[in-house]
Amino acid sequence: MTEDIKLLSVEDLDNFEKQFHSREIENYMAAVSEISHSNSSEVFSNSGNVHAAIIFSHIFSKSKSIVRILAGNMYNVVTLSNVYQDALLAFLGRKDTRLHILLNSDQLEEIKKTAIQDSIFKKLQPYASKITIRKTKKELKRDGKMIHLCIGDQSMYRLETDPEHRHAEVCLNDADYINKYLIPAYEKLFSLDEGAIECQCETIYN
Amino acid sequence: MDLSHYNTLLQLSVGLNIACIAVYKANVFGQIIETYFTQTADLIKERADTIRKRMSIGQTSLKTTNKYNGGIDITPRANDLLRIYDHVSYVISKENIKQLNDDIERDYTPKCMSGIATFSTLYAILQLIVILLNKIGLETDSIFMVFSLVSCVPTIIFILTKLFYMHPLYAKIRELKITYKDLRKSYIELRSQSRNPIKKIWYRLRVCCITRRLIRGNQLMALGDKSIDDKRKEKVYTLRKKICMFLSVRAAVLLIITCFILSILLAPYINLSDATISTSKWTAFIVAYIPFIIYAYILFVYERHRKDIIDEFFSDAEELLQSSEKLYEFISDDLRNSRPTNFSS
Numbered sequence: 001m002t003e004d005i006k007l008l009s010v011e012d013l014d015n016f017e018k019q020f021h022s023r024e025i026e027n028y029m030a031a032v033s034e035i036s037h038s039n040s041s042e043v044f045s046n047s048g049n050v051h052a053a054i055i056f057s058h059i060f061s062k063s064k065s066i067v068r069i070l071a072g073n074m075y076n077v078v079t080l081s082n083v084y085q086d087a088l089l090a091f092l093g094r095k096d097t098r099l100h101i102l103l104n105s106d107q108l109e110e111i112k113k114t115a116i117q118d119s120i121f122k123k124l125q126p127y128a129s130k131i132t133i134r135k136t137k138k139e140l141k142r143d144g145k146m147i148h149l150c151i152g153d154q155s156m157y158r159l160e161t162d163p164e165h166r167h168a169e170v171c172l173n174d175a176d177y178i179n180k181y182l183i184p185a186y187e188k189l190f191s192l193d194e195g196a197i198e199c200q201c202e203t204i205y206n
Numbered sequence: 207m208d209l210s211h212y213n214t215l216l217q218l219s220v221g222l223n224i225a226c227i228a229v230y231k232a233n234v235f236g237q238i239i240e241t242y243f244t245q246t247a248d249l250i251k252e253r254a255d256t257i258r259k260r261m262s263i264g265q266t267s268l269k270t271t272n273k274y275n276g277g278i279d280i281t282p283r284a285n286d287l288l289r290i291y292d293h294v295s296y297v298i299s300k301e302n303i304k305q306l307n308d309d310i311e312r313d314y315t316p317k318c319m320s321g322i323a324t325f326s327t328l329y330a331i332l333q334l335i336v337i338l339l340n341k342i343g344l345e346t347d348s349i350f351m352v353f354s355l356v357s358c359v360p361t362i363i364f365i366l367t368k369l370f371y372m373h374p375l376y377a378k379i380r381e382l383k384i385t386y387k388d389l390r391k392s393y394i395e396l397r398s399q400s401r402n403p404i405k406k407i408w409y410r411l412r413v414c415c416i417t418r419r420l421i422r423g424n425q426l427m428a429l430g431d432k433s434i435d436d437k438r439k440e441k442v443y444t445l446r447k448k449i450c451m452f453l454s455v456r457a458a459v460l461l462i463i464t465c466f467i468l469s470i471l472l473a474p475y476i477n478l479s480d481a482t483i484s485t486s487k488w489t490a491f492i493v494a495y496i497p498f499i500i501y502a503y504i505l506f507v508y509e510r511h512r513k514d515i516i517d518e519f520f521s522d523a524e525e526l527l528q529s530s531e532k533l534y535e536f537i538s539d540d541l542r543n544s545r546p547t548n549f550s551s
Contacts, residue, residue, distance in 0.1 A: 024248055031249045043542050045255040051248065143546040169256075169545070177545065185549035194551070 008077060016077040019050045032058055036156075036172045046158060046168045053078045055170050057087035059152035062172075066098045067091060068186050070140055070149040072163060073105035079120045088120075092127040099124075099131045102190050104139055121201040134196040140189050149186060154178050253534065254291040256541060257284050284537050332466050 019025065032054060035042055046055050056078065060067060067088075071079075078084055091097055124131055139146045148160035148168075154175050159182070160168040171177065190196055 028248045041542060042538050043256065043545065044249070045252040047252070047255070051252075138551045141550045143548060144550075171542075174542070177542075181547050181549055185551070189551045 008075070008080060012077060013080055016049065016081055020053075020083060025050060025054070029054055029058075032172075036062060039173050041171060041173045043169060043171045043174075046170045047166055049076075049078050049166055052158070052160075052166045052168065053081050053083045055158050055168070056150060057083045058172070059150055059156045059158060060084075060087035060091040062156060063091055063097070063152035064094075065096060065153055066100065067153075068100045068102075068149070068151040068183070068190075070102045070104070070147075070186060070189065072148065073103060074101070074120055078166075085120060085123055089123065089127075092124070092130055097130060099127070100190060101131065101133045102186070102196065103133070103135050104137065125201045128201050131201065133199050133201065134190060134192075135199055136189060136194070136196040138189055138195060140185060149182065151178060151182055151186065154183070157182055250291050250295050254288055254295070257288055257291075257537060287534060287537060 028051065035044070036058065046052060088099075092099060121133075140149065141147065142159070142161070145161060146163070148163050150158045155178065156172045157174070157178055158168050158170045160166065162168075188194060192198065
């Protein structure tokens with residue numbers, strides 16, 4: 001897999017944060033909360049960085065026990081945003097929570113050399129005992145197309161069908177699909193037997 | 207009333223005039239956005255994307271898996287829903303609201319409003335300048351009084367012509383509202399008679415489209431003029447055109463500045479008695495306030511009419527969206543059950 005590493009500047013992050021202060025985004029957050037609150041099993045599209053960050057933060061804030069993430073390198077405006085990080089750290093701050101992260105980018109080392117921001121993994125270090133991070137060279141595919149994934153407990157998921165443009169499918173209440181298909185597929189890839197390599201927060205990009 | 211009270215009131219007049227114009231220029235569409243975004247445009251777009259994506263995957267049709275009517279082809283319904291979403295997304299988009307606002311403003315706002323606004327504001331500002339000059343020791347009482355008296359004439363003309371102009375305009379607005387209400391009523395009746403739920407939604411959509419066309423299609427003038435016969439219409443048009451020219455901002459600026467210069471030039475030659483000065487104070491006070499009161503009244507009536515029409519337009523779209531929720535649930539059932547299940551690594 002090849003990915004272009006886009007260097008992120010402070011301005012990039014500031015500009016991204018500013019986008020959250022609009023009426024449209026507030027309305028979007030309210031609508032997502034409404035879907036979640038009503039226990040609707042509606043499957044809806046999610047695209048763009050801001051919308052992605054909102055869904056991630058929603059999944060983190062509503063999850064009670066475990067969050068599973070399958071991502072490229074987790075070095076992007078979404079993972080470095082306050083909305084994403086605050087929600088993830090709040091999740092880890094809660095009792096009996098666990099976080100599984102599986103990275104499948106082959107350019108992790110380049111990020112170490114070029115990254116100018118503190119990566120998300122530095123912020124996760126205080127919760128290292130609750131986090132399992134692994135790297136893999138394999139990709140998870142659905143219908144033959146590479147996907148990224150975030151699963152909250154056994155009820156919420158965000159399945160990214162086009163990571164480059166952040167096009168994803170979201171459902172905030174579907175235990176059936178998650179238990180039957182998503183968790184088994186994720187766990188298979190996450191397994192050490194399948195070639196995944198264990199790593200630590202502080203050495204993730206090494 | 208002594209002069210100091212009088213000055214305070216005039217200064218207040220300046221403030222009120224300027225504030226009034228600021229409110230007018232700020233537009234009302236910001237409030238409209240806040241009122242009507244109970245559903246987010248982003249979410250609607252994403253729903254539409256989901257349906258489109260599902261329809262473009264390769265399957266030629268969507269089939270419901272509802273246990274009562276499993277296997278029914280719901281592609282036409284999905285297409286209906288997409289049309290509704292497109293319509294509603296457009297209606298509640300910022301661009302549309304701004305465009306709608308501009309269209310209504312262009313149709314409704316008579317030029318005399320900006321003329322009167324400019325006239326009364328400039329009048330008040332010039333009065334304030336005279337008062338300030340007086341405070342720093344210059345003798346301006348005579349200029350002030352003459353200015354007040356001279357500018358009485360254009361103010362009275364403004365008021366008369368405004369009343370003459372505004373009457374047919376109000377008639378038009380009323381007529382538009384009646385026409386719109388009739389159309390809407392007939393479609394609502396059709397909708398209630400229909401037993402087909404999809405047809406019902408389509409009638410509702412039709413109501414929205416009619417409203418949009420009425421507002422956007424620049425048909426306000428045509429509707430309003432139906433009641434006037436051709437010859438009279440011709441006369442009214444010619445006269446209205448002249449009045450508009452007379453009441454334009456440029457004319458108002460020119461008129462008030464001429465009055466002011468005339469007052470400065472004439473003041474030394476007019477010998478005012480105490481009684482004249484006392485009368486002039488009241489005249490000046492009334493002259494300063496009448497345009498403002500009229501202007502405020504126009505703003506009130508105009509904004510109320512505009513808000514009424516936009517209100518109905520948006521509440522229709524909102525209703526349409528709510529009524530389509532069941533249809534979405536119906537289709538959502540298929541979308542959920544048709545997700546791919548073949549994962550590999």
